[in-house]
Amino acid sequence: MGGDEMDHLDKLESESVYIIREAYKKYQKPAMLWSAGKDSTTLAHLTRKAFFGKVPIPAIYIDTGYHFDEMYEFRDRLAENWGLNLVIAKNDEADEEGITPDDKLECCGLRKTQALKDIMAEKGFDALLLGIRRDEHGVRAKERYFCFPPETQIYGRNVTSIEDIEEGDTVFTHSGQPKEVLGISTRSYYGDLVKMTPTYGLPVYLTPNHPVLSKKTEHSGKQKPYELEGFDGKTRRGVSEITGRAKIGWREAEILEKGDWVFIPNIVTKENKEYILLEPYLKDQEELVNTDGKLHYKSAHKDSLWIENKVKLDEDFLRTIGYYVAEGSFCSSANQLSFAFHEEENELIEDLLLTMKKTFNINGKIREKDGTKAKEVLFSSKVLGLFFSRLCGEGARKKRLPDFFNSLDEERLIELIKGCWLGDGSGGKYSTSSLKLAHQLRLALLRLGILSSIKKKSEEEASQRVIRVAGPSKEKFEKLFGIECRIDYIDRFDMVKEVKETPRVDNKGPHPSTGGRWVRIKSVDSIPYEGELYNLHVDVHETYLPGGIAVHNSPRDQDFQWNYKDQPPELWDQYKSEKEAGQHLRVHPLLSWTELDVWKYIRREGLPVNPLYFAEERDGKMTRFRSLGCKPCTDPVESDVKDVEDMIREIEESDVGERSGRAQDKEEAHAMQKLRALGYM
Known part of the structure; x- marks a missing residue:
């Protein structure tokens, strides 16, 4: 290891130790966030150096309940060997409510953010040391990640x-x-x-x-x-x-x-789509035949209905598509396309029957649902059932407007939205459990110059979204759609x-x-x-x-x-260090380090490393984890790295996204530090 590299690591170490000591001196009750990963373990080691082998501040470990077993084992072993005062932060509410990583933002919000906020408040910590690196974290980075x-x-x-x-x-x-x-x-x-x-x-x-x-x-x-x-x-x-x-x-x-x-x-948008073909939505139907522009199945009865392949996107048919988006479904076992209405919506039912007859020459059957105030309109056609379900989705959570909705002129777009609103709207509001549909309706309304909001219906029905016409657009909505709405x-x-x-x-x-x-x-x-x-x-x-x-x-x-x-310049020695009541300060001793710096420092100091960082066979491939986190949210990368030396070599030769903007070529390994020393930042 050359003198220049020792010089560089010594300077980083000295800067970090200085920040750690200053934070300990300035704040009454600091703590350290420790994940048992390479960066936070380096931070813990630097803290030991700052205080001659001891760590006088608690080490907070946020336990989401989804970490790898190796992380827990490494945490407990190192905490015992280094004499760390380990404080576990865990959010029991997330377990009680069954919050899983399927919704990353909500899961992280409770299991990480809230868990940390709770432990900071409970213990009264007024400063928190973290192992964030400038090249890794957009929130503190000079090179900025806009994503x-x-x-x-x-x-x-x-x-x-x-x-x-x-x-x-x-x-x-x-x-x-x-x-x-x-x-x-x-x-x-x-x-x-x-x-x-x-x-x-x-x-x-x-x-x-x-x-x-x-x-x-x-x-x-x-x-x-x-x-x-x-x-x-x-x-x-x-x-x-x-x-x-x-x-x-x-x-x-x-x-x-x-x-x-x-x-x-x-x-x-200036597009204006006039027709649609059904056949592209039915490509997987091997028995389907197109005869003179009409679709039918080979094995179907000779008197079965043949469906027009090319359909004009007129106002009536687009309104019918809107009815399907609101209350339509397809029963594949019975080959029935179904539309649900309230028993008093006879005008909508009549409109649907007339349009389907005009467009596809198909007759519908009305069925009253026992014990309810609902009516079903049924059409027996596998072709139409598959077409509508693939055009606009099947099931409430997957409903959507057809892909071409922004390629319609305003008059026909109005009829498409009107069909949705008449089927599932109420005044100036529309409820749906499909996030995509909510945003599509909002975008379609924007095309018409109408502003609307999207909100969760309630905490109890968090999956339900309500699209609500905004007050300033009330009159325009009523004029275009003939539907009365109130101002919030x-x-x-x-x-x-x-x-x-x-x-x-x-x-x-x-x-x-x-x-x-x-x-x-x-x-x-x-x-x-x-x-x-x-x-x-x-x-x-x-x-x-x-x-x-x-x-x-x-x-x-x-x-x-x-x-x-x-990038704009920054003043490195000027930072906020005063806090208001109820606040705590975040301190970043590793901000100037790079990923390569950390691994070279681990090699120099002989620091323990979690085995997850090194390659082993998983699913028939040699892979390792580049960063450590929750199992459902962390995927391994292909690698042959067996030890720290291999790790340094791989990082030096790598050009993957995580390294871009921070690892220079081998001759100028510390170009960014040199730029900083010259006064650039």
């Missing part, structure tokens, strides 16, 4: 989870115009996400440094009284602040606050502002004038996250719409490389 978790809904020609978007797909930008996705970036991430909840919409989860098109309201300090009469006839009185002028720009998510504004553009109490406050022009925030081509609306932020929170993150690279405007909100691309390229010249 979203996989389930984030992106608004394009359809509403699609970001993990399912492919190059060449089309998404809407902050201008409301469709643009091509040029590339997709993915990376593993362990750190905090910002949970930003707009007044009208579900929360959007994003990395803290992701730029959001926003208006930051300056507080004026002036107050004004108000009186509002509620639906119950009672008058509410209060005082609100008169805000100053708001400035428009791209701002990092972590600096946004309750009351600031985010932008939701109007949506523009919250709509009487200053929560949304319509604008006729899209804000000019870049110089990418002609300035769009599609307009949109500014919506207030309801809340901004921070939650831990461990898993994959995704980012899109979009043509021209370099923006896209997660949950309908305008955000910017990352400065990284498709391989997650970054250019330090794109």
Whole structure:
């Protein structure tokens, strides 16, 4: 090991020990977060060095209940050998409620965030030391990770989870115009996400440094009284602040606050789909035959119904598709397409029967459901049953609008939405257990210039989403759909502002004038996250719409490389170290370290290493774990690493996403540290 490398590790060690000692001196009751992974074990070792072989602060281990057995064994053995004061943080509520990693955000929120918050409050800790590295964690990084978790809904020609978007797909930008996705970036991430909840919409989860098109309201300090009469006839009185002028720009998510504004553009599309073919939805039906444009099965009776393959997407048929989205189903065992209605919805039933007869020459049968106030309209056709179920989903949780809904002109789009609303809506509200459908309806309404919100129906029915027309769009909704809706109490406050022009925030081509609306932020929170993150690279405007909100691309390229010249300067020796009542401070002694630094330091110091980091045969392949976490959320990577020497060699030769932006070539192994020493950061 050369002198330069020893020098480098010595400097990192000295800096970390200094920070640890300063934190111990400054705060009355500090603690250390210890996961038994390589970084937190390095932190524990540095703490022992800082205090001559002892660790005078408790080591908090967050036990989610889903860790590998090897993690628990390593934790207990090292805690005993090093004399650590181990404090276990565990959230029993998550077990009682049966919260599992199927919903990563909710699971992490309870099992990690809440568990840590509870133990910090219970023990009265006022500072927490963590093993976060600048190159690994977006929340503290100089090189910034602008990304979203996989389930984030992106608004394009359809509403699609970001993990399912492919190059060449089309998404809407902050201008409301469709643009091509040029590339997709993915990376593993362990750190905090910002949970930003707009007044009208579900929360959007994003990395803290992701730029959001926003208006930051300056507080004026002036107050004004108000009186509002509620639906119950009672008058509410209060005082609100008169805000100053708001400035428009791209701002990092972590600096946004309750009351600031985010932008939701109007949506523009010029496509106009006139017909649809049924056959592409039935490709797996080997017995299906197309004879002169009509579909039928080879083995079917000679007098069986032949179904038209090419169907005109007229207003009547689109309204029928809406009925299916709301209350339709397909019974494959009986080959029956079914629509459910209330017994008094005779006009809707008649409309459905007439349209199906006109479009497919098929007659329906009405059946009253015993003991209920419901009626079923049944159509005996396997072809139509499969077509409708594959076009719009089967089962309440998987219902969706047809993929072409954004390729319809406004008049026909109105009929599609009207069919949904007449079937399953109530006034200005629509309830569904399909998250995709909720976002699709919201996007479709935006195309019509109507703002709506998406919310959970209640904590008891968390899977149910309610789409509610926003107060400012009430009159337009009633005019277009002929459906009366009421204004929410919250709509009487200053929560949304319509604008006729899209804000000019870049110089990418002609300035769009599609307009949109500014919506207030309801809340901004921070939650831990461990898993994959995704980012899109979009043509021209370099923006896209997660949950309908305008955000910017990352400065990284498709391989997650970054250019330090794109990053603003930082003052390294200036940081917040004072805390308010009820707060605690986060201290990051390893912030300047890289993954390679950590492993070289482990080699130099002879530190114990969890065996999960080294390769062994799993499912017929040699694999290891690059980071340690919960079993359901942590996948191994292919590797032949057997020891620390192999590990260092693999990292030095690797070009995978986790290393990009922090590991330089072998000749300039510490280029970023040199840049920092020269005053760059």
